[in-house]
Amino acid sequence: MADNKIERKRVLSRKAKSEDAKSITENGISARRTTISNASASSKSQLSHMYGSLTETDQTYKLVILGDSGVGKTCLLLKFRDNTFLSGNFISTVGIDYRNKVIDIDGTKVKLQIWDTAGQERFRSVTHAYYRDAHALLLLYDVTNKSSFDNIRAWLGEIKEYAQDDVVIMLLGNKTDCKSSERVIRREDGERLAKEYKVTFMETSAKTGVNVDLAFTAIARELLSKNSDDMNKSSFKVQDYIREQTQKSTCNPCAT
Numbered sequence: 001m002a003d004n005k006i007e008r009k010r011v012l013s014r015k016a017k018s019e020d021a022k023s024i025t026e027n028g029i030s031a032r033r034t035t036i037s038n039a040s041a042s043s044k045s046q047l048s049h050m051y052g053s054l055t056e057t058d059q060t061y062k063l064v065i066l067g068d069s070g071v072g073k074t075c076l077l078l079k080f081r082d083n084t085f086l087s088g089n090f091i092s093t094v095g096i097d098y099r100n101k102v103i104d105i106d107g108t109k110v111k112l113q114i115w116d117t118a119g120q121e122r123f124r125s126v127t128h129a130y131y132r133d134a135h136a137l138l139l140l141y142d143v144t145n146k147s148s149f150d151n152i153r154a155w156l157g158e159i160k161e162y163a164q165d166d167v168v169i170m171l172l173g174n175k176t177d178c179k180s181s182e183r184v185i186r187r188e189d190g191e192r193l194a195k196e197y198k199v200t201f202m203e204t205s206a207k208t209g210v211n212v213d214l215a216f217t218a219i220a221r222e223l224l225s226k227n228s229d230d231m232n233k234s235s236f237k238v239q240d241y242i243r244e245q246t247q248k249s250t251c252n253p254c255a256t
Ligand SMILES: Nc1nc2c(ncn2[C@@H]2O[C@H](COP(=O)(O)OP(=O)(O)OP(=O)(O)O)[C@@H](O)[C@H]2O)c(=O)[nH]1
Pocket: 067, 068, 069, 070, 071, 072, 073, 074, 075, 076, 086, 087, 088, 089, 090, 091, 092, 093, 094, 117, 118, 119, 120, 174, 175, 176, 177, 178, 204, 205, 206, 207, 208
């Protein structure tokens, strides 16, 4: 009898522990739920691996990465978060997943909660639910894939329908490391489309890392400036900031 009680207690305690780190699976969505504030010191160090630094942050923003399947959304996030690139084996994202990263912008700690969506059509209704409370959206196409660029207008239509009116949008032409013979979308084409929709534009490579950090930093700066009480907040121009930073990095070799 006493043994039974002890066994029941053990089962209940195991159940409570597993609840903490439970993965919720709803309609194919796999989202990790973790109560970071209640985590023990040891589990905090484990969690920091997945969620980034757990230091106090001054601002938290939610970013969502969108675009056709295969354009490099997951690779872009992994490059930014862990500085890794998974070449060759393409594992298409199922539903949605996220990673956190804390960055420092002029002394302000900014936590970016970055949601990586599945580009496949069959997950569209799942991912739409995540647009609404996004502060910023990174919309990707692949410079070697014409249809991923042609579909950008449709993606922008969905954003208009499901996201907040004041959401910050950045259009990114990814895979610029590919051979020029493979490129089918010129930089000017991306720039023109971005201008037409009044969104920020950059070209990136999740493989080499070109402009990856800059894309996220520029978005964080824009969000900070948007939410600042400072009278000068309107003076921040994200496209000018990107131009300056890009010129600085290309001029670096000249300085040596
Ligand atoms: N050369 C090159 N290949 C890339 C780049 N980014 C991603 N890839 C490759 O493109 C393929 C697809 O990358 P993913 O990041 O998984 O694509 P995704 O947009 O997340 O796709 P879904 O999860 O299906 O929506 C993989 O084989 C990557 O190795 C890049 O910048 N350059």
